[in-house]
Structures are given as structure tokens and as C-alpha cells.
Amino acid sequence: MENTSATDAALVRSYLQGNENSLSTLITRHQHRIYSFIYSKVFDKDIAEDVFQDTFIKVINTLKRGKYNEEGKFLPWVMRIAHNLIIDHFRKNKRMPMFENKGDFNIFSVLCDSELNVEKQLIKDQIECDVQELIKELPADQLEVLTMRIYKDMSFKEISERTGVSINTALGRMRYALINLRKIIEKHNLILTN
Secondary structure, eight states: OOOSSOOHHHHHHHTTTEEEEEEEEHHHHHHHHHHHHHHHHOOOHHHHHHHHHHHHHHHHHHHHHTTOOOSOOHHHHHHHHHHHHHHHHHHHHHHHOOOOOOSOHHHHHHHHOOOOOHHHHHHHHHHHHHHHHHGGGOOOHHHHHIIIIIOOOOOOHHHHHHHHHHHHHHHHHHHHHHHHHHHHHHHHOOOOOO
């Protein structure tokens, strides 16, 4: 049952207390604005869907790690994550988008974030090594989608074509892979943050 009257802050708290439906409510509430924002920068439906999916994967991971600062500004925070992922996408493809400078985002702070000192890089490498071991415990279909998405940087459309399943099935397998990965991480008592 969707709680349409609850504030974003209340829904975030509810999700952190274990109510998965609260996140669905938040996504449903804001998906049109977030997706429209992403599409207005990339002008490609498949890329926009991938960035949208990646945005919420990052939102879930950040919330689960307790790294979300509660200021009642959920939507601007999610938009900033989406914005950063759009920049990452364009950087990978060697072209930058046109962002109107409305003071919402500071491009230089985004670019500086990727600079890692030696210690952080070592920690990051160790985390990636740990994760590569953990994902081997996933069911084969989930492992396949996760590997294609994360390590081969394939779009969900490409994954769908390669595996012969619908885009929604590929998205579902990715979602379940992440849920199962979280359970595996908890089972092994690993802390995957730097």
C-alpha cells in the first residue's frame, strides 16, 4: 500500500527501518522528474533508462551504508547522483553534455571526486577484489547480467539482446543480483566502504 501523504524524509526513515515499499513509493513519486531530467541530457531512451536504474542502485547502496544525510532534500540529492552518473557516461564516451548553469551543480567538485589518493585506491582495489569473490556465489543468470552490466559496461538493451530475455527480465535479474549480493555481504560480515 503506497503511503502518498508521507514526506520523503519519513519514507527514507521507513525504508532504513526495513520497509522496502517505502523506497518504491519514493521512486514512483519522483521517477518522472528524474527520468525526464536524465533524458533531457542524454536524448536516448536506452541510455536514460540505464542511468535511471544506476541512479537508484546508487541511492539504495548509499542509504544502506548509512551515508545519506537527512536534510529532507531527497529529490535534489537523487538528482545530483543522476547528474554525476550522466557526467560519468559522457566522460566514458568522450563527450560532455550541455548543462545550463543554474547553480544546482558544481562541475569542478564532481570532477575532483574521482581523484583517489594512494590509500583510498588500495582500499578501493581491495573492495573490488572482495566483491569479485562474492559475486561468484550468485545464481548463474544473475551473475551473467551483473557481469555484463558492471564489468562489461553493457546497456540493459544489449544485455537483453545477448541473453535472449526481455529488458525487464534483465533489470529484474540485476535487481535480484544486488539484493542477493547484499545478503552475501551481510553473511560474510564484510564492510565494503572506503
